[in-house]
Each structure stands twice: as structure tokens, then as C-alpha cells.
Amino acid sequence: MDFDLTEDQRLLNDSIARLLADRYAFDARRGYIKSAQGWSQEMWDKYAELGLLGLPFSEDYGGFGGNAVDVMMVMEAFGKNLVLEPYLATVVLGGTAIRLAGTEAQKGDLLPRIVDGSLKLAFAHSEQQARYDLSDVMTTATKDGAGWVLEGAKSVVFHGDCADTLVVSARTAGDRMDPAGLTLFLVPATTPGVARRGYAMRDGTRAAEISLSGVKLGADAVLGTVGKAMGTIEHVTQAGIAAMAAEAVGACEAAHDMTLEYLRTRVQFGRPIGQNQVLQHKAADMLIEVEQARSMAMLAAMMVDESDAAERARNISMAKVGVGQSGRFVTQTAVQLHGGIGMTEEYAVGHYFRRVMAFEHVWGDSAYHLGLLADQVA
């Protein structure tokens, strides 16, 4: 067992922290949100320069041969600074799908373009009716000569509005809820029949509703095995949960730090409010929850590449519950201890609060994953 970072990881961590401290002050971030695409192309290029976009991919494709722990480190730093760029969508979700299911040709074509920053991806799986049920897919793919035709709609697709290529799940067999019969497709966003409506999420990041009507694809658009995508879909969302869990921990830590600073400096009744024991205890509770959440995010990172699917799923569910519950507590308390200022758009605490809220409402909230775990209590 080893919880320490390697020397290389520490160096990388420092450069990320420096870059973000320099370029991702809260006001700069507000500028990025206001821009047309809602994030910064310039920052994206910097991430490519620093090697962040190639972190989890093998050297064979121009990557750096890193693992989920490296991604955890990046995501935690991104959480602290509320980074808006499509890293999760491209590197973690899209990248994992291709890494797990792609042919040599697909990997050779796509991964180097992720690494150099020229290709952005989105994982277009969830649908409006599904809530958190991963197998609930109504989008269909029907055979059309050697190729396929897609019909359906995808919902709340992270960074679906800016992606160059969408990883789309569709039903090639089975009924609406059937875990079998799902297939993944690589769909260039410019393919006729793809319509996207982008919007801002509550936390300021971007997402899209995507409709697919008569989208014609060649046989080479299939990613993985026809009808057998469920395992990949699960694995991709687990990688997403692990990455976002680390991001949530970063957000919680930053919200806690801001709160401590506020308790030291805000004066009411002639003394800093932090001198009230009730607030000291709240701050101590926050510290405890941040550390518990961090442990769970580490668990998730270490489980992403676990080969036993059931073991992986169970531990990732535990991490989702742990980080979700701790995250709610930490960020809600951060708002409370700030009083009125915590309720405003112009102050960062409310943004950390909403980023953690977004984490809670994707791929199953804590209650949902508790339900999954409860089913396994025998």
C-alpha cells in the first residue's frame, strides 16, 4: 500500500497548480464562461502543451502512459479551480471508450489527436427518460447495407456542443431496458442528421441535447463489438465517476479553505466569527468530510483499472456515495458559514457548491448507488 505521489507526479502537480493559479483566477474563469463556447481554447492548448491531454494513453499513441491516479491528480486540481474545459468529456469519457473498445486503427487515428488537442470528444449515452438506469436506451441503430442508421436523442451530454466526434450508444437489439443489444458508434458531429442544442449547466459547464435523425454511418463507425457495449459503457461511466470524484474533492477542499479564511477575517460582535466554538466545530466537521471524501476518491481511482467488473462496480458505487454525501455536507456548510455572500453568483463558494451538485446528479446520485449496494447486502 502506498498513498504517496511519485516524484514525476509531484512535479506535474506543481506545474498544473502554477498554470491554474496564473490563468484561472475566479475573474478569469468568469470571462471564459461568458465567451461563446463557454471555456478557453487557450487553456486547452496549454493542457496539451503540459501533456495533460495525453496522460492516460500509452506512448504508442503519443501519450504518457499514465494511469487513473494521474488523472485523479489533474481532476483534483481542476476541481480547486473550477476548470471549464472539456477534459472529462474528451480525455476521460471519450478517451476511455476508445482505449477500451477501439480497434488498432481507431486508436491510431483518434488517440494522437486527443493528445495534441485537435480532437474533442463527448460521450453521448444518457437519454431523457433514463434518469440513472444505464441500460435504458431508446436510440436505435439499424443496418443499412454495410453501414448503420441512427435514430433517437441523447440528453445532458457533457460538452456535447463543442465535441468534434460523439461516442453514441444505440440499441442494435433488445427492448428498451435490455443490457444486451447496445452498440457504441463514433459519430463525427458534422454528420448529416445530427442536431445539437448546447446550453450552460447550473455550475457553468456546458452540455447539450443531441438529436439523431437518419444519421448514416459506415461499418467502421462501430466502436467495439456490435450488441456488446454494456460492459464498456459501465466502465466508461466508472472512469467518469472516479475522475469527477477527484474533482469534487478538489472543489470541497477549496470551499473549505475559503471558509477557514472567512472565519478568520469576518468580524461580527467585535471578533472574528471563527472564535465561536460552534463554527470551529463545523469547520472541523468539514475537514473530516474532506478527508473521508479524499479517501473515497483514491479508492475510486485505484479501482478504475480493476479487472473484476463486479468488484470494480461495488467499490466505485461506495466512492460515489462517500464523495457525494461528504461533498454535499462540505459545500452546503461552506455556504452557510459565509452567510449572505455565500448565496451570490459573484462569490466562488456558491460555484464550488454547484459543481459538487453536478457531480451528485450524473451516473447515479448517492441514494441511487446506496440502492445498488443495498441490493448486494445478503
Place this chain on the structure above:
Amino acid sequence: MELRFTEEETAFRQEVRDFIRTSLPSHISERLRLGYPPTKQDVVTWQRILNRKGWATYKWPKEYGGCDWSPAQRMIFQDENLLGHAPEVNSFNITMIGPVLIQFGTPAQKERFIARCANLDDWWCQGFSEPGSGSDLASLKTAAVRNGDEYVVNGQKIWTSTAHHADWIFALVRTNPQARKPQEGISFLLIDMKTPGITVRPIISIDGSHHFNEVFFDNVRVPVSQRVYEENKGWDVAKFLLGNERTGIARLGKSLARLHDMRELAPQLRAHGGSLLDDPGFRERIAALEVRAKALEITQLRVVSKMMQKSDGKPDPFSSLLKIKGSELNQDTSEMVMDAVGPLAMPDWARELDKLSSEGSNDPRIGPDWAGYAAAPYLMHRASTIAGGTTEIQKNILNKAVLRL
């Protein structure tokens, strides 16, 4: 002791329900049912309808238009309003400044303001908090210097809810900076928002809405006749007002309405291959919230009965208990709604709506109607344990007044 409603009370409930059903414009109830906040016009429209019926000011003494209702009737009325998705009356008018003027106002002030206050001809807002004075309200600095029969007011208020809608503001100002205790140098002024020297600047909340503001006073001249009660005795008025504010703030009916509506919504949502209402975890969550709502309902009836029996005008410290539990319940029921809706609650509809209307399109929808506003009440309710005196401060009040540790 009798917890069941009498026949008269049940008949009263039906009367209120029928009145709301037949008198509340459906475009208003529909908007509120979907979780949207009422517009200014919604509040004005409904308060005037209630006022015509004689119900807007039911809490006031009979001679000022009150209804002489029992605590049970009051609760029934509030619950039916919220269950029927009616806007709340403007609480600055009805719960705060109205009762203050009745208790402390001069005959001329009553003549000038009370009827207009009841009918919402004047929209009031509350200018208490300042950047340096939130929980420690008595440290406020906005200065009012006497100059003949005028005060000249300089300073700043913050978190002033609906100041951008308001015709009048009631404000606490410092008239004696040398007083022995800070509480003893404060006066309570009524200020016309159109007076030269007042600037209102919006503050955007975490749900993206414009709810509160900063209000700046730059040499604002206020006639001495617009001071309520004696000079430097404004703190007594403020304490009376804050006690009333706390009692009104439990808003149990809102929590009940969410729990009620969830039975309609949950069957349309999925969880673990079935509907969310089949999910044992979610059913328990509803049940646990209902237990808390029931306890609060009975406690509220007890506190309100006790308060109506004594007439010294002093706030009951147990109103802090109602405020703490009522605000937590609102937080947790709105969290339940957001969690039920799940991913579809995350798109920022409010912002989309603005953008689309500026683009000339009018369909902001992402998913079903009920999804769009599921997160906003949750976000805004984080303020319930802050506004009107934070939970921590309410507990300090309970300690001082009841526990005396």
C-alpha cells in the same frame, strides 16, 4: 387536548380551498406548480384578490382588517394557499411593516400607509443588513443626521430583497453614534424609494435570479414625520418586527406542497428499472420528511396558540424553533425534488430562457415541464437558514432566552 380538526375547521378548509380554486388565475398557479418564483405582478394580483375578500391581513388586529382566526384556521389558510400554488402575500407588507405601524405608528402614519400596505399599493422592502452588520445587526452604521424636520441619511444596506420592486423601504439607521450601547442609538425610518440620492444595485443569486440588492443612500432627505416610534428607540421596533418575521418564515405549507406533489412526479421518474415511487429508499425519504413535517405542524400550532394568548407584543423565543425547523424542512424537501428529477435538473433553464427570449425564440424547454425549475428552489433555500437571522443566531437566541447557559 384535541388534535383532530372540528367540523367548523374542516368546513373552513373547504371554503378556503374553493375560494383559491375559483379566484386564483390559472396562469399563476401553473407557474408556481412548476416551481417558478411568482412575478411581481403575480404577487400584486393575488394579494389584491385576497384583500378584497378581507383575507390578506388575517393576522392583523380586527379593527385593522384582521380576521380573528384561531391558530388552526391560520394554519389551514396558509397551508391551503401553498398547496393551491398561490403566491404568498408580500411579507414585508403584511408580516413586517403593517404590524409595526399598527403597534408603533402615529395616527397620521396609519392613515397614510396601512390601507395601501394591505392592498399592496405600496411595495415595501426591508433595509436592515449592511456589509459589516449581518448577524450583529446592532452594529449598523448607516447614519441619519437630524437637520430641522428632516434626517439626512448616508450609508449602505445590502441583501435588500426586492428593493428593485419596492416603492418604500423601512430602514434602521444610526441617529446617536455616542449611545452607551449600540442598540440605543438606532431609529426606524420609512423612506420613499423615489427620494433623490437612493441607488439600487442588483446582486445575482446562486440560482441566477435577481432577488436581492445593494441600496446606497447619498444625502437622502427624510422627513422626521416618517420616523416610527421615538428617536433612538428603533431597536424596540426591530425586535418586534424580527419576532414576527421568524414566525412567518417556517413556511411549512411549502414543504407539504412538495411532499404532496412528489406523489404525482415520482411515478414518472425511473429508478432501478422501476419507477422512483417503487424505490424503497425514496419512499423512506418521503416518509421521514413527513414525520418531520408533522412534528413541526403540531409544534407550530402550540407556539401560535401560546403567542395569541399573551398580548404583550414581545416575540416568543420558541419562534426561533419554528424558524430553524421550518427552514431545514424547506431545504430538505427542495433537495428531494431536485434529487428526484436528477440529471434533467442540472441544465440552467433560467439562463436559457433569458438567452432564448433575446434570440426571439420562446421554447426554453429541456425535458419535461417539471424538470426546468427543480434545482432553483433547492439553491435558493440554502438562504433559508441564513436570512431572517441565521440558524446559529436562532440557537443563540434560544440559549439566551430559554436555556440561559
